[in-house]
Amino acid sequence: MMDxxxxxxxxxxxxxxxxxxxxxxxxxxxxxxxxxxxxVHVTVVDRRNHHLFQPLLYQVATAGxxxxxxxxxxxxxxxxxxxxxxxxxxxxxxxxxxRQVTVRDERRDVALAYDYLILACGARHxxxxxxxxxxxxxxxxxxxxxxxxxxxxxxxxxxxxxEFDPExxxxxxxxxxxxxxxxGVELAxxxxxxxxxxxxxxFRRIDPASARVVLVEAGPRILAAFPEGxxxxxxxDLRQLGVEVHAGTPVDRVDxxxxxxxxxxxxxxxxxxxxxxxxxxxxxxxxVDLDRAGRVKVAPDLSIPGHPEAFVIGDLAHAEQDGxxxxxxxxxxxxxxxxxxxxxxxxxxxxxxTPFRYFDKGMMATIGKHKAITALGRARLTGYLAWIAWxxxxxxxxxGFRNRVAVLAEWSxxxxxxxxxxxxxxxxxxxx
Amino acid sequence: MMDxxxxxxxxxxxxxxxxxxxxxxxxxxxxxxxxxxxxVHVTVVDRRNHHLFQPLLYQVATAGxxxxxxxxxxxxxxxxxxxxxxxxxxxxxxxxxxRQVTVRDERRDVALAYDYLILACGARHxxxxxxxxxxxxxxxxxxxxxxxxxxxxxxxxxxxxxEFDPExxxxxxxxxxxxxxxxGVELAxxxxxxxxxxxxxxFRRIDPASARVVLVEAGPRILAAFPEGxxxxxxxDLRQLGVEVHAGTPVDRVDxxxxxxxxxxxxxxxxxxxxxxxxxxxxxxxxVDLDRAGRVKVAPDLSIPGHPEAFVIGDLAHAEQDGxxxxxxxxxxxxxxxxxxxxxxxxxxxxxxTPFRYFDKGMMATIGKHKAITALGRARLTGYLAWIAWxxxxxxxxxGFRNRVAVLAEWSxxxxxxxxxxxxxxxxxxxx
Numbered sequence: 001m002m003d004x005x006x007x008x009x010x011x012x013x014x015x016x017x018x019x020x021x022x023x024x025x026x027x028x029x030x031x032x033x034x035x036x037x038x039x040v041h042v043t044v045v046d047r048r049n050h051h052l053f054q055p056l057l058y059q060v061a062t063a064g065x066x067x068x069x070x071x072x073x074x075x076x077x078x079x080x081x082x083x084x085x086x087x088x089x090x091x092x093x094x095x096x097x098x099r100q101v102t103v104r105d106e107r108r109d110v111a112l113a114y115d116y117l118i119l120a121c122g123a124r125h126x127x128x129x130x131x132x133x134x135x136x137x138x139x140x141x142x143x144x145x146x147x148x149x150x151x152x153x154x155x156x157x158x159x160x161x162x163e164f165d166p167e168x169x170x171x172x173x174x175x176x177x178x179x180x181x182x183x184g185v186e187l188a189x190x191x192x193x194x195x196x197x198x199x200x201x202x203f204r205r206i207d208p209a210s211a212r213v214v215l216v217e218a219g220p221r222i223l224a225a226f227p228e229g230x231x232x233x234x235x236x237d238l239r240q241l242g243v244e245v246h247a248g249t250p251v252d253r254v255d256x257x258x259x260x261x262x263x264x265x266x267x268x269x270x271x272x273x274x275x276x277x278x279x280x281x282x283x284x285x286x287x288v289d290l291d292r293a294g295r296v297k298v299a300p301d302l303s304i305p306g307h308p309e310a311f312v313i314g315d316l317a318h319a320e321q322d323g324x325x326x327x328x329x330x331x332x333x334x335x336x337x338x339x340x341x342x343x344x345x346x347x348x349x350x351x352x353x354t355p356f357r358y359f360d361k362g363m364m365a366t367i368g369k370h371k372a373i374t375a376l377g378r379a380r381l382t383g384y385l386a387w388i389a390w391x392x393x394x395x396x397x398x399x400g401f402r403n404r405v406a407v408l409a410e411w412s413x414x415x416x417x418x419x420x421x422x423x424x425x426x427x428x429x430x431x432x
Numbered sequence: 433m434m435d436x437x438x439x440x441x442x443x444x445x446x447x448x449x450x451x452x453x454x455x456x457x458x459x460x461x462x463x464x465x466x467x468x469x470x471x472v473h474v475t476v477v478d479r480r481n482h483h484l485f486q487p488l489l490y491q492v493a494t495a496g497x498x499x500x501x502x503x504x505x506x507x508x509x510x511x512x513x514x515x516x517x518x519x520x521x522x523x524x525x526x527x528x529x530x531r532q533v534t535v536r537d538e539r540r541d542v543a544l545a546y547d548y549l550i551l552a553c554g555a556r557h558x559x560x561x562x563x564x565x566x567x568x569x570x571x572x573x574x575x576x577x578x579x580x581x582x583x584x585x586x587x588x589x590x591x592x593x594x595e596f597d598p599e600x601x602x603x604x605x606x607x608x609x610x611x612x613x614x615x616g617v618e619l620a621x622x623x624x625x626x627x628x629x630x631x632x633x634x635f636r637r638i639d640p641a642s643a644r645v646v647l648v649e650a651g652p653r654i655l656a657a658f659p660e661g662x663x664x665x666x667x668x669d670l671r672q673l674g675v676e677v678h679a680g681t682p683v684d685r686v687d688x689x690x691x692x693x694x695x696x697x698x699x700x701x702x703x704x705x706x707x708x709x710x711x712x713x714x715x716x717x718x719x720v721d722l723d724r725a726g727r728v729k730v731a732p733d734l735s736i737p738g739h740p741e742a743f744v745i746g747d748l749a750h751a752e753q754d755g756x757x758x759x760x761x762x763x764x765x766x767x768x769x770x771x772x773x774x775x776x777x778x779x780x781x782x783x784x785x786t787p788f789r790y791f792d793k794g795m796m797a798t799i800g801k802h803k804a805i806t807a808l809g810r811a812r813l814t815g816y817l818a819w820i821a822w823x824x825x826x827x828x829x830x831x832g833f834r835n836r837v838a839v840l841a842e843w844s845x846x847x848x849x850x851x852x853x854x855x856x857x858x859x860x861x862x863x864x
Contacts, residue, residue: 049590049857066498068854075634076855085636088590105594106587143858155538158481158520162537202507204517409841422500423508425481426575 007100007113010085011041016348019101019114020044021091021282023051023074025330026314027120028399029337035081037345042084043112045091045103049073052143053398055330056407058183060146061272062153062190063198063423067143069406072399087112091121093285096307116309116344119282119296120337123315123328126276126293133254137271140183147426149272153191154425156270157199160206171267173211176259178251179274180217181225182365185234187274188215189368192241197369198423213243214268216261218250218275223373225327226363230373233382237367251275277328279316291318291325300355302340308347311340319356326358330397335359364390439532439545442517443473448780451533451546452476453523453714455483455506457762458746459552460831461769467513469777474516475544477523477535481505484575485830487762488839490615492578493704494585494622495630495855499575501838504831519544523553525717528739548741548776551714551728552769555747555760558708558725565686569703572615579858581704585623586857588702589631592638603699605643608691610683611706612649613657614797617666619706620647621800624673629801630855645675646700648693650682650707655805657759658795662805665814669799683707709760711748723750723757732787734772740779743772751788758790762829767791796822 011017018034020027023046034042050071059065078084089105100111125139138145138152153175160172177188192213199208215222215238222238222245223231235245249262258268279294288304289297295318296304302319304310314333319326326332335358343353362376364386372386381389391411398404410422443449450466452459455478466474482503491497510516521537532543557571570577570584585607592604609620624645631640647654647670654670654677655663667677681694690700711726720736721729727750728736734751736742745751746765751758758764771788778785794808796818804818813821823843830836842854 049586049855066500067858068498068856071856073634073855079633082636086634087594088587089594106591107595110594143856144861147858154481155520159538162519162521162542163539201511202505202518204514405845406841409838413837423481423505424500424503424575426499426579429576 007098007111009113010043011115015039015041015083016115017113018042018116018118018344019112020118020120021094021101022046022120022122022314022316023048023086024054024120024122024314024333026122026333026337026340027118028074028077029334030118030120030313030341031078031084033338033341034344035078035084037348038083039348040083040345043087043114044074044078044084045087045089045101045112046074047088047090048142049075049086049088050143051077051399053403054141055182056394056398057140057143057146058187058190060143060422061140061149061187062194063150064190064194065407065410066422067147069403069410070398071143072403077399091282094119094282094310096286096288096304096310099309114309116347117311118337118340118344119310119312119316120314120333121280121282121316123277123279123293123295125273126278127273128276130254133273136256137178137254137259137273139273140187149187150422151425152270152272153194154423157195157203157206157208157211158425159269161203167267169206170212171258172269173206173208174214174258174266174268174270175211176214176216176266176268176271177274178216178254178259178271179276180215180219180222180245180247181274182223182363184215184217184274185222185238185365185367187272188213188243189238189241189366192238192243193368196242209242212268214266215243215245216249216251216259217245217247219247221247223365226365226373227375227380230375230380230382234365234367234373237371237373237383241368277315283312283316293318301343301353302336302356303343311343313337313340319358321358329363331361332358364393366390439530439543441545442475443547447471447473447515448547449545450474450548450550450776451544452550452552453526453533454478454552454554454746454748455480455518456486456552456554456746456765458554458765458769458772459550460506460509461766462550462552462745462773463510463516465770465773466776467510467516469780470515471780472515472777475519475546476506476510476516477519477521477533477544478506479520479522480574481507481518481520482575483509483831485835486573487614488826488830489572489575489578490619490622492575492854493572493581493619494626495582496622496626497839497842498854499579501835501842502830503575504835509831523714526551526714526742528718528720528736528742531741546741548779549743550769550772550776551742551744551748552746552765553712553714553748555709555711555725555727557705558710559705560708562686565705568686568688569610569691569705571705572619581619582854583857584702585626586855589627589635589638589640589643590857591701593635599699601638602644603690604701605638605640606646606690606698606700606702607643608646608648608698608700608703609706610648610686610691610703611708612647612651612654612677612679613706614655614795616647616649616706617654617670617797617799619704620645620675621670621673621798624670624675625800628674641674644700646698647675647677648681648683648691649677649679651679653679655797658797658805659807659812662807662812662814666797666799666805669803669805669815673800709747715744715748725750733775733785734768734788735775743775745769745772751790753790761795763793764790796825798822
């Protein structure tokens with residue numbers, strides 16, 4: 001057993017050691033930016049062995065894509081870069097004073113020393129103090145959760161087919177999505193879509209198209225981050241797909257039998273959570289200023305005030321621009337990852353740092369099978385054209401050439417034949 | 433709550449109800465053969481919602497294919513056949529006298545009445561009375577097990593990369609496969625292959641190519657069902673790949689730290705089980721003659737002696753031909769499924785039944801990336817040519833057009849670039 005206080009230093013003599021915590025959009029972009037410079041050694045630490053293309057996670061949850069279509073092994077991204085190492089484990093503590101992070105794996109704790117640090121470990125779902133709701137309403141942040149949601153959706157149709165009590169059958173065919181952001185909208189649209197197209201010919205006793213899909217949002221309207229006109233358009237598109245949209249109705253209760261919201265009780269066996277997010281808990285071990293969502297308040301160069309060698313990016317960062325906090329979106333994380341890496345290289349090579357400035361390339365969300373909304377600067381797209389734009393951008397940004405090909409093939413298939421290639425119910429238990 | 437003794441009968445008036453237990457090769461073929469005849473109604477009962485192409489399961493276990501590439505929803509196979517219903521649940525009891533089966537799902541037990549029955553629920557791994565070994569040595573019969581084996585293989589390399597004790601590192605990089613049948617041979621070959629090609633550039637502290645892969649067989653030689661010359665060829669091919677082959681050495685013990693066999697103790701953190709099989713337990717509820725492996729002894733027309741309305745096929749059946757028991761292979765199950773279905777239709781339409789005769793189309797097994805052995809009648813193929821034959825047959829037999837395309841794409845990719853598309857470690861737990 002190693003003494004956890006004896007920190008490992010992976011860089012060779014003369015190299016600076018840069019530890020990046022998190023292999024998401026921000027961390028991976030930072031690592032790729034740094035990899036080309038052989039005066040640095042980079043260690044990417046992540047709990048999981050794969051980078052996940054989170055914007056398409058709802059497609060795994062609704063049997064449209066395979067888990068492997070939207071995930072690439074982090075290691076495989078650095079096969080050609082011997083100065084990048086990947087360390088599988090969970091960072092439980094950051095010691096800014098000693099410049100080391102504690103990493104836990106299945107076997108032990110070790111400490112990794114750094115010269116520069118980039119914290120990019122993101123956020124998880126927030127149940128607003130009701131962690132006990134998670135059991136009944138899984139979130140959608142990881143592949144495991146997406147496969148669990150897929151299992152619940154497909155199993156609900158199967159159980160309804162076997163059910164004789166019409167009331168229970170109704171509850172089994174009622175799907176509630178809590179949270180009207182892009183994830184909630186995309187998930188609700190996709191559930192409505194598969195029940196009306198893919199599954200419709202495959203059952204004998206139930207009509208899958210009769211499934212109720214209910215989207216519940218606490219705020220005054222769905223897609224709060226989008227311009228109001230586009231959100232209205234999306235609401236109309238969702239209703240046309242058969243999704244019931246309830247805005248201004250916070251959820252009061254979630255249990256095994258359904259949800260309560262706005263004084264109403266809805267019997268539903270499937271509830272999914274796409275509401276709040278909170279920063280990963282490791283931020284609390286820093287001993288620095290956090291905002292209400294647990295995010296680290298960073299300086300304009302993305303470093304922690306008083307710690308120019310430690311950067312925070314992505315969903316874990318509270319970065320302000322023009323008086324507003326930058327949103328937790330993939331493009332923000334990608335641009336911040338590049339900026340943080342460049343600022344580290346600037347310091348190493350004796351150049352001045354540059355304040356981070358996010359360039360907004362727009363926002364998009366899909367609704368059902370081939371509609372979307374897109375806000376690109378002042379341009380607004382809706383319907384089919386917006387969907388084509390969405391398709392193009394998502395294929396383009398998918399990290400790893402193979403995945404682009406696989407996703408395009410899956411989508412062409414499902415588009416042409418209204419089928420879903422990944423309609424698998426796999427259990428949690430492998431034992432016989 | 434329904435009275436479980438009030439059996440449900442799904443057929444309409446005038447239709448015969450045929451219940452098929454199991455959606456594997458045998459059950460699915462039988463259902464497809466029967467579906468075209470509208471004087472019958474077919475109910476396929478399975479614990480899982482998907483038909484699994486078991487011969488390629490080892491490719492999922494070694495990150496070559498996605499789970500969805502080798503599985504199709506059973507329902508989707510009968511979209512165009514309103515006289516075929518699929519019932520998700522586990523058959524816990526068969527009552528031959530009352531002509532009904534008891535099906536358990538998550539909610540309750542129900543009984544399904546039948547006029548004709550086809551039992552095709554297959555076999556599971558046998559640990560020869562040592563069920564406690566399963567924890568340390570998962571078998572390879574289901575998608576869940578394949579994903580678990582994939583998780584263990586990839587996690588072992590990750591843990592070895594983080595390990596400082598050379599002895600533990602050695603045990604983490606030692607993989608033992610118990611059982612030298614086709615599954616064991618293919619699994620061992622594929623583990624050796626990925627450690628020497630796919631993973632080799634992605635680690636910094638360990639050399640994945642130094643991984644030990646050990647194949648242990650209790651019988652005097654591996655691939656006992658194949659001609660001896662081919663088995664010798666396979667042994668040589670495996671050794672060339674770096675697999676250590678030990679025949680004539682039964683395993684004495686499996687635990688968390690390794691295996692004991694032939695008086696030797698081998699420290700290994702990953703042990704996989706591809707040894708014996710035993711028939712599914714439901715056979716014991718029949719009250720009829722079983723063989724030592726728990727299989728039902730059937731008459732020449734595949735029915736249970738004394739019960740001309742009840743058939744048993746596939747791995748659950750003990751069917752003899754020319755004095756030998758037919759082996760538990762996919763082609764036997766497929767041909768038997770067709771024969772049982774035709775015998776049922778013969779009885780319904782007043783024609784005589786035909787005794788089942790298995791037509792042996794040959795056997796094949798792959799060794800590593802592009803070698804195989806094939807026995808086709810008196811012809812013997814080895815090496816690359818045998819591998820091409822193997823590829824052709826497996827693509828041809830993959831049920832569902834989409835899967836053929838997906839598998840061919842995955843294989844072309846991995847063949848051209850020595851990469852594996854499905855290198856995902858996904859956990860057992862979805863909660864945060």
